Amino acid sequence: MITLQTGIPEGTFDSLINLRMLVMHGNVYIGDASTLNGSTFQPLKKLEFLVIDGFRNMTFDYHFLNTRLSILILKCKCFGCALNIVDDGIFDGLLHLQILSMRHCHISSLSPVALARLKSLRYLDISKNDHLGMQHVLGPVAKALMDSNIKILVMNLVSNPYEAVNRLDNENLFYINQLNLTELHMDSNSIGIIDHNKPLFSRYFTLKVLSLKRNVLSYGLFVDSLVQTNPSIEVLDFGNQFWFKNIVNFPVEKTRRRTIEYLNVSNLNLKKFIFTGSKSHVNVLNFEYFENVIEYIDISCNYLNKELKLPYLLSLTFLNISSNLIETLSESVFRGTPSLQYLEIRDNILGFELGSDKAVNIFVPLKHLKTINLSKNRIYSLTSSLFSQCVSLQNIGLSENYLDIFDLNLHNLRNLSVLNLRNNRLQTLSEPVRVYLSDMTSAHAVIVNLQDNKLAGNCDNIEFLRWLVTTNVSLTGKHFYNCYYNNASISRIESSTTDALVTQCYTYLSLITSLTAIISVFVVINISAIIFRYRWxxxxxxxxxxxxxxxxxxxxxxxxxxxxxxxxxxxxxxxxxxxxxxxxxxxxxxxxxxxxxxxxxxxxxxxxxxxxxxxxxxxxxxxxxxxxxxxxxxxxxxxxxxxxxxxxxxxxxxxxxxxxxxxxxxxxxxxxxxxxxxxxxxxxxxxxxxxxxxxxxxxxxx
Structure with a gap:
C-alpha cells in the first residue's frame, strides 16, 4: 500500500462506476494539509458504503449527491480519525445517509446544523470524543435530530471520565424524549445523578435499549422510577459502574424514598436488567404490582441484603448476584423463579449456609437450571443432595473454595457435562462420583477441572490416581496435575508415577501384613497366657x-x-x-x-x-x-x-x-x-x- 501525503488524486475511481463498497484507511498522513477532494468520488454513482479516515479537512460536498452513500464510517484503528471540527456544511452532499459513525475522531466542536441536514439518518455514533462534553452535546444533538429518522444514538465517552460528575434530569432529556429512539447508549460519561422524579427518555414509548454502563451511578430511587416511567424499555444496562472512578471521591445524591405517581402502566416490557459495580445497596426491582417478562438480571458487585429475597420472576432465565456479600439463602428464595437456567452466585459468603441440612430445599424449585456457579464462597462442605432435584443441570462451578471432600449425589443429573472443582483442598474423588462421571461419558462429553488441588499420593488413593490416568472424562489441565506424597515430595500424575506407587504400596503391604501377623500372634499368645494364668x-x-x-x-x-x-x-x-x-x-x-x-x-x-x-x-x-x-x-x-x-x-x-x-x-x-x-x-x-x-x-x- 502506498501512503499518500495530502489526498486522493482526481480520476482515481473513474473506472469503478459500479463500486458499491469502499474501505480505505491509513492512506493519508494526518496533517493540516490533508484534504478530502469530493470530485474524486463523483464517478461512484452506486457507492453505498464508505470507510475513510486520515483527513484533517473533510467535506462531503455536492459531488457526493450523485452517489447513493447510506453508510459512512470515519474511523481507523491504525491511523485514526482527526476531524477536530465538524462544521455546518460537512455533510451537505449526503442526503441519503442513514448510518454515520464518527468514533474516536478527536472532535472538539460538533455543529448541530450539520446533523440537522441528515433527514434520513437512522444511526449516529459519536463515541470516544471526550472533548465534546456530555452536557454541551446532549441537548443540541438531540434537538438537531428531531426531524430525522434517528433510531439509534450512541454517545459513549463524550465526556472526560475523570472530570466532574454529570447529571441527567428532565431538563437535559427534553429533546431526547422527543425522538423516536429505539436505542440510546451513553456509557462512560461520568453520569452520577439521574432525576428520580419521572426521568423520561421516550415520550412516545419507543425506546427499547438504554445503556448507561461505566458511569458513577449508585443504586437509588431513580431505577424504579425510570423503569416504570419508561415501560417500553426492554434492555436496561447499568453495568460496571465506577469503572473509571473510586466511589469515595463522589458524593451520591441522597433522596428520601417517597411515593411516586407513576404513569398508568399495567405491565412492563423489561427483559434485561443490569446494574453492576456500584458497591451500593441494591434491591431487586419490585414487580409485585406489575406483570413482568424479565428474563435476564445481573446485579453483581453490589451490596445485597445478607439474606437474599426475590420477587416473583416467572420468566427469568439468567440471574447474576455475584460479589454481593450474601450470607443466607432462604428455602423459598427461588420459589418465584421456576424458569431459571443460569445462576451466578460466585464470590459471596454462602459456605456455612450450603453446608447445613436446610440447604437441601434451596434449589428444589429450579427444575430447568442448567448452569450454577458457586465459586469463591468459602465453602468447606456441601450437603450431599444439594442439587439432586436440579435434573437439567449441565454445569457446576465450585472453584476457589475450601472443599476437602466432594460427595454430592449426582445420579439424578443425567445432563451434567462440566464440573469445575479447581483450587479447592481435594485429595481425591469418591468412588461413586468417579463411577458416575465415567458412566456419563458414554452419553456425552464430560469435563472436570481439578487443577490446583493437592491430590494425595498414598496407597489409599491408588484407584483414584489410576482413574485420572485412564478415564475417558476430559480433565482440564490434566498434564499439570500434581501428586503430593506423605514425604512432602511432588510429582506429575502419569502412568509411570502411579505404577511406581503401586509397587511401593505392595512392598509396604507385604511388610505391614507380616508385622501384623507377628504382632497378632504375639498378642494372642500373651492373651492366652493371661487367660490360662487367671483361668480359675x-x-x-x-x-x-x-x-x-x-x-x-x-x-x-x-x-x-x-x-x-x-x-x-x-x-x-x-x-x-x-x-x-x-x-x-x-x-x-x-x-x-x-x-x-x-x-x-x-x-x-x-x-x-x-x-x-x-x-x-x-x-x-x-x-x-x-x-x-x-x-x-x-x-x-x-x-x-x-x-x-x-x-x-x-x-x-x-x-x-x-x-x-x-x-x-x-x-x-x-x-x-x-x-x-x-x-x-x-x-x-x-x-x-x-x-x-x-x-x-x-x-x-x-
Missing part, C-alpha cells in the same frame, strides 16, 4: 455372674446357708454318708452341703459347685488318690482358692483320707497346705477318734 478367676467370675443373674442376688448373703461343703471323689461316698454325715450333721448339728443330696440327681456342674462353695462357711477337701485324679475335684480346689481370695476369708479345710506322698500333690494343694488347717482322717486303730471330730467341728465353726 475367670471361671469363678463367670459363674458368679450367671448365679447372680439367675437368683437376682445383688449382694452376698450376710449368713451362710451351709456350715461346710464336702468335696470328695465318688469312691469316698460311703465314708461321707455313713461316717461324716453322722458325726457332723446328726451328732453335731452342722449343716452340710453334700452334692449327692443337694445337687439335682445325677447332675454335677460348675454352677452348682460355685454356688455351694460360696454359700458355705468352709469347704472340706477329702484328699485321696482318686480325688486328685478327678477333674471335678480339681475344679473344686481352684474355686475354693478363688473364693478365699475374692471373699478375703479362710475357706478350705484339708482332710487326708489316705496317705499321699507330697510329690504326688498338685501345686494348688501344696500351696493350700501352708494356709489351711490339715487333718488326717482317723482309722480303726486310733485311740481317740473323738478328738479329730471335735477339732474339725471347731475349725468349721470359726
Amino acid at each position: 478367676h475367670i471361671v469363678y467370675w463367670y459363674y458368679n455372674v450367671v448365679k447372680r443373674r439367675d437368683t437376682n442376688m445383688d449382694a452376698r448373703h450376710d449368713m451362710f446357708q451351709y456350715d461346710a461343703y464336702l468335696a470328695y471323689d465318688d469312691h469316698e461316698t460311703s465314708l461321707v454318708v455313713r461316717t461324716i454325715h453322722t458325726k457332723l450333721e446328726v451328732e453335731s448339728n452342722l449343716r452340710l452341703n453334700i452334692r449327692d443330696r443337694a445337687f439335682p440327681l445325677g447332675d454335677i456342674n460348675a454352677l452348682n459347685i460355685v454356688e455351694a462353695i460360696s454359700s458355705s462357711r468352709k469347704t472340706i477337701l477329702l484328699l485321696s488318690r482318686h480325688f486328685l485324679k478327678n477333674k471335678w475335684c480339681r475344679f473344686e480346689i481352684n474355686i475354693a482358692i478363688i473364693e478365699a481370695i475374692t471373699a478375703n476369708r479362710p475357706v478350705t479345710v484339708i482332710v487326708y483320707v489316705e496317705d499321699i506322698p507330697v510329690r504326688f500333690l498338685p501345686k494348688e494343694v501344696s500351696k493350700l497346705l501352708q494356709d489351711s488347717p490339715v487333718f488326717d482322717f482317723p482309722n480303726d486303730t486310733d485311740a481317740s477318734p473323738n478328738a479329730f471330730w471335735n477339732r474339725l467341728k471347731d475349725c468349721i465353726s470359726r
Whole structure:
C-alpha cells in the first residue's frame, strides 16, 4: 500500500462506476494539509458504503449527491480519525445517509446544523470524543435530530471520565424524549445523578435499549422510577459502574424514598436488567404490582441484603448476584423463579449456609437450571443432595473454595457435562462420583477441572490416581496435575508415577501384613497366657455372674446357708454318708452341703459347685488318690482358692483320707497346705477318734 501525503488524486475511481463498497484507511498522513477532494468520488454513482479516515479537512460536498452513500464510517484503528471540527456544511452532499459513525475522531466542536441536514439518518455514533462534553452535546444533538429518522444514538465517552460528575434530569432529556429512539447508549460519561422524579427518555414509548454502563451511578430511587416511567424499555444496562472512578471521591445524591405517581402502566416490557459495580445497596426491582417478562438480571458487585429475597420472576432465565456479600439463602428464595437456567452466585459468603441440612430445599424449585456457579464462597462442605432435584443441570462451578471432600449425589443429573472443582483442598474423588462421571461419558462429553488441588499420593488413593490416568472424562489441565506424597515430595500424575506407587504400596503391604501377623500372634499368645494364668478367676467370675443373674442376688448373703461343703471323689461316698454325715450333721448339728443330696440327681456342674462353695462357711477337701485324679475335684480346689481370695476369708479345710506322698500333690494343694488347717482322717486303730471330730467341728465353726 502506498501512503499518500495530502489526498486522493482526481480520476482515481473513474473506472469503478459500479463500486458499491469502499474501505480505505491509513492512506493519508494526518496533517493540516490533508484534504478530502469530493470530485474524486463523483464517478461512484452506486457507492453505498464508505470507510475513510486520515483527513484533517473533510467535506462531503455536492459531488457526493450523485452517489447513493447510506453508510459512512470515519474511523481507523491504525491511523485514526482527526476531524477536530465538524462544521455546518460537512455533510451537505449526503442526503441519503442513514448510518454515520464518527468514533474516536478527536472532535472538539460538533455543529448541530450539520446533523440537522441528515433527514434520513437512522444511526449516529459519536463515541470516544471526550472533548465534546456530555452536557454541551446532549441537548443540541438531540434537538438537531428531531426531524430525522434517528433510531439509534450512541454517545459513549463524550465526556472526560475523570472530570466532574454529570447529571441527567428532565431538563437535559427534553429533546431526547422527543425522538423516536429505539436505542440510546451513553456509557462512560461520568453520569452520577439521574432525576428520580419521572426521568423520561421516550415520550412516545419507543425506546427499547438504554445503556448507561461505566458511569458513577449508585443504586437509588431513580431505577424504579425510570423503569416504570419508561415501560417500553426492554434492555436496561447499568453495568460496571465506577469503572473509571473510586466511589469515595463522589458524593451520591441522597433522596428520601417517597411515593411516586407513576404513569398508568399495567405491565412492563423489561427483559434485561443490569446494574453492576456500584458497591451500593441494591434491591431487586419490585414487580409485585406489575406483570413482568424479565428474563435476564445481573446485579453483581453490589451490596445485597445478607439474606437474599426475590420477587416473583416467572420468566427469568439468567440471574447474576455475584460479589454481593450474601450470607443466607432462604428455602423459598427461588420459589418465584421456576424458569431459571443460569445462576451466578460466585464470590459471596454462602459456605456455612450450603453446608447445613436446610440447604437441601434451596434449589428444589429450579427444575430447568442448567448452569450454577458457586465459586469463591468459602465453602468447606456441601450437603450431599444439594442439587439432586436440579435434573437439567449441565454445569457446576465450585472453584476457589475450601472443599476437602466432594460427595454430592449426582445420579439424578443425567445432563451434567462440566464440573469445575479447581483450587479447592481435594485429595481425591469418591468412588461413586468417579463411577458416575465415567458412566456419563458414554452419553456425552464430560469435563472436570481439578487443577490446583493437592491430590494425595498414598496407597489409599491408588484407584483414584489410576482413574485420572485412564478415564475417558476430559480433565482440564490434566498434564499439570500434581501428586503430593506423605514425604512432602511432588510429582506429575502419569502412568509411570502411579505404577511406581503401586509397587511401593505392595512392598509396604507385604511388610505391614507380616508385622501384623507377628504382632497378632504375639498378642494372642500373651492373651492366652493371661487367660490360662487367671483361668480359675475367670471361671469363678463367670459363674458368679450367671448365679447372680439367675437368683437376682445383688449382694452376698450376710449368713451362710451351709456350715461346710464336702468335696470328695465318688469312691469316698460311703465314708461321707455313713461316717461324716453322722458325726457332723446328726451328732453335731452342722449343716452340710453334700452334692449327692443337694445337687439335682445325677447332675454335677460348675454352677452348682460355685454356688455351694460360696454359700458355705468352709469347704472340706477329702484328699485321696482318686480325688486328685478327678477333674471335678480339681475344679473344686481352684474355686475354693478363688473364693478365699475374692471373699478375703479362710475357706478350705484339708482332710487326708489316705496317705499321699507330697510329690504326688498338685501345686494348688501344696500351696493350700501352708494356709489351711490339715487333718488326717482317723482309722480303726486310733485311740481317740473323738478328738479329730471335735477339732474339725471347731475349725468349721470359726
